[in-house]
Amino acid sequence: MKIAMIGWEYPPFKVGGLGTHCYGLTHGLADKNVHIDFYMPKLRQKVKSDNKNIHIIEVGESEVYPYDRPDDKEIGGKFFDAVYRYNELLVSRIKGKYDVIHCHDWLTMKAAIAVKEKLGIPLVLTVHSTEYDRSGWIYPNQWFIDIEREGMQKADRIIAVSEFTKRVVVEKYGINPDKITVVHNAVYPIGEGEKRNLILFLGRLTIQKGPEFFLKTAKKVLDYEDARFVIAGIGDMLPKLIEQAVHLGISHKVIFTGKLTEEEVKHIYKISSIYVMPSVSEPFGITALEAISAGTPTIVSKSAGVSEVLKNCFKVDFWDTDEMANKIIALLRYDSLRDTMTQSSKREIQLFTWDRVAERTLQVYRGLV
């Protein structure tokens, strides 16, 4: 079987779960003898394939911006231009015989639809997030929603990363639930390091990820227990968050790391004592699996897809900073809790393999060819 996969990011260039997913999925499929041409935008840094069944084909001349939802109008304009150019170029460049086209999220949908029409083959769309998630359900942008809806309508099958996302696709985009398959994400285990008294937030600093709730929680914890709170990542909320930390009087206990390399991300997972994911809206949340695989007990938002499938973690409403602080303090105080949760969750995480994701995805392909 040969698949044309249209992506946006691929390790080492990645900013989110999308790139991680594409890497894991393509390798899982390649191991099952599926051939994949992975199309992605041309980057300054060259991306190389490390598997004979995966060919990476870079399209485009200019650097494009990361998967995000820029607030800045000027950057935003350039970003949309880049997306359009990528999509147009892709349609003209794509060649070869494929069984299925597989695309990911709105960035690649225009191209995928055009390619489907050009080559007359079935289209699979994986929904990693929707505009509703990215906006934190506040003023979602109709322009994105329209692109997403068109892609969802034209796709022959949709893969959603969680039941939660499936519901959004059905209820907000009016898509027939019968053509949607839920495939939960997976993780390449990171391995444990020597733990320090750090409590970690990691993700884009946007409304969607809820970093302000992390800071409010930090304040409540620090009234009772000592710890350092790490905010790893960049995003448009950074200045506001720095201000908030000062305002709460905890800036000496909060570390903003800025952008981290992949190695640095692994390191920070390894040395953190607790990982907190207070997302307002999170279709899946691979970072929770990554943190656990590094032996870090994890607290996730109830509005994260991962909370549907992961048993050995705390699940809290993102706005309930009292409860989040309660869990963090308990993890800091009670060794038995920390140890039991770490061990049980590490065992559980072994079930989340890319092989499983690839197998389920392959079943979707097989239903189409």
Place this chain on the structure above:
Amino acid sequence: MPSICFYFEVHQPFRLNHFSVFNIGNTKDIHSTYFNKNLNQKIFEKVANKCYLPTNNLLLDLIRKYDGRFRISYSLTGTFVEYCENYKPELLDSFKELFKTGAVDLIDETYFHSLSGLYDELDEFEEQIKMHRQMIRRIFNYKPKVFRNTEAIFDNRIARKIADLGYKGILTEGAEKILGWRSPNFIYKAVNANLKVLLRNYKLSDDVGFRFSARNWPGFPLTADKYANWMSNSYGDVINLFMDYETFGEHQWVETGIFEFLKHLPGEVLKHDSLDFATVSEAVERYNTVGEVDSPWAISWADEDRNVSTWLGNNMQIACFNELKDIGRKLKRRGDRDLLYIWRLLQTSDHLYYISTKGFEDGNVHAYFSPYDIPYDGFINYMNILQDLKEKAENR
């Protein structure tokens, strides 16, 4: 001619309130901050209406219909009786009515359904048994001859203590660990005490308790005549059917036909000349022991493991258990009766059961009975409350 010993465990715990770390040291009225009155009352009334009252009525009818040839035994925990006295005195009256028939026996246990039988010293265990004894005397004017420990937990140390307290028999699980190749359908003697041991026939008991409504079980659907036939083909002196009373109408809903099954069972059993019913006291009196059981380590009727790992299987449970014991030592030195009572309510084994992380099949059973989404939530809540009580024990 095997005698069927039907024994029902009747228990309700006092479930806890949400109690966060911010509540520690800030509690005034302890009872209402620790225990979730509304939830507890709601659950109790629900179970009373679905299970306790209809099952009592049915069993009373059956005892009368068969003129006392249908005989059963109960144990009621102290916390259950407190629920009755607070919310449904008519339920307690109905148990009295049953007892008056003469076909019903009562069994003693620890008042608080606790794990005090596993503490380093057995003084607390003994006190809780005496509390239970007093309660049964007060309500039923009766002195039980047979004892059953919380969830049938049994070991040699417990056996000796129970013999010392004057009991003639004890109930526990028919676990291979102590029986080996031997059948549970006989009465054995505890290796180190003059005490008869009645062993649960877990296959036949669980056919009703767990598998009754399981469609993928070859025995499904279980009818009274089929079940009576199985028992008439059993060899031995006794067939010990020990189960939670909540099996009827709560674990197995009315829609499963469990009440119809129960209604027809005595008639079907009594069709066989080889079968009759006996209370546990009667069984202990009637049959001689055929051998000894030696249980250096504790067994129980819980989960597939049939040991105490259900309550003490992970570090969180052990941490709470140790904390609980430690608080008890402090409180006993101070002799504060109110705090001692609260501490005892917290000893109810259910609190530790909710913290079990045993996976898969057993874990699903735990999840069904737990008020918490995950055991970790149960731990934090319970441990936070224990920390608050500890502060009080140290400062008062």
